[in-house]
Amino acid sequence: MRRHIKHVFFDLDHTLWDFDKNSGLTFEKIFKLSDIETNLEDFLEVYEPINLKYWKLYREERVSKANLRYSRLKEAFDILEVAIEDKTINHLSVAYIDYLTTFNHLFEGTFEILDYLKNKYELHIITNGFEEAQERKMKNSNIRDYFKTITNSEMVGVKKPNPKIFNFALDSANALPEESIMIGDSLEADIEGADNIGMDTIYFDYRNLNNTKDYKRITKLKSIENYL
Structure with missing residues (x-):
């Protein structure tokens, strides 16, 4: 019935x-602003499943909002073997949220x-x-x-x-x-x-x-x- x-x-x-399209454009923007030299396609291929994993942990109350924002970037850069300081990761995690809503596909x-x-x-x-x-x-x-x-x-x-x-x-x-x-x-x-x-x-x-x-x-x- x-x-x-x-x-x-x-x-x-x-x-x-x-989200995927807007997120990719955001990373392109913030990497350029922060002089991060890494291939965007390679980064996104690694980052996207990591991001989904951390959102599942966040849903299950197993990570905090701050931990999600930092760890998804840290883990992706580690896998890609890109040496990057914690302060830069923290800066990127804030910039990502700031710029994400400037792309609205x-x-x-x-x-x-x-x-x-x-x-x-x-x-x-x-x-x-x-x-x-x-x-x-x-x-x-x-x-x-x-x-x-x-x-x-x-x-x-x-x-x-x-x-x-x-x-x-x-x-x-x-x-x-x-x-x-x-x-x-x-x-x-x-x-x-x-x-x-x-x-x-x-x-x-x-x-x-x-x-x-x-x-x-x-x-x-x-x-x-x-x-x-």
Whole structure:
């Protein structure tokens, strides 16, 4: 039976906001400003899986925000055997956050799907990202006004997939789980987390990993129209 959906909750990074592209452009900028001589493609190839690993540790409360920001860079430079001082890594970790929101590429079809949904549903964000950065990302990319509520992990004190953040978001939106759907790129954080409290889900498999048979899956945002 098709649910009567009233509320659509989106993840932000890797779902609407093209984190990989914006992150790559940010590293290009800050390496140039800091005279870091390393091949950007080689760095990103090493850094991106390390970053995902540290975000998983952060979700599990096993590293702090400061530790995440430092260690993901330190580990990447160590693997590449690039000698770099701790003070430079700390400087880069701050510069990265400062410059990240100056690049605001969205996934193909973001505005089109938000325009398609906005008059039919109430739209919301649930994100594990840092509060100050997430607000800037949404404002600078001109998508902030589409969303009635924004829930981030720092305001709740826990991160997806913890049920508390989903329940907080539902309460903020005055929404029931059975009339809500979560759209995100992380099977663990977004999809399993939302499913566990009774929300409907759409897995945005933008990397086309095809690693689930259990959930509705899309590889392009436009395909949301097949379900909503």
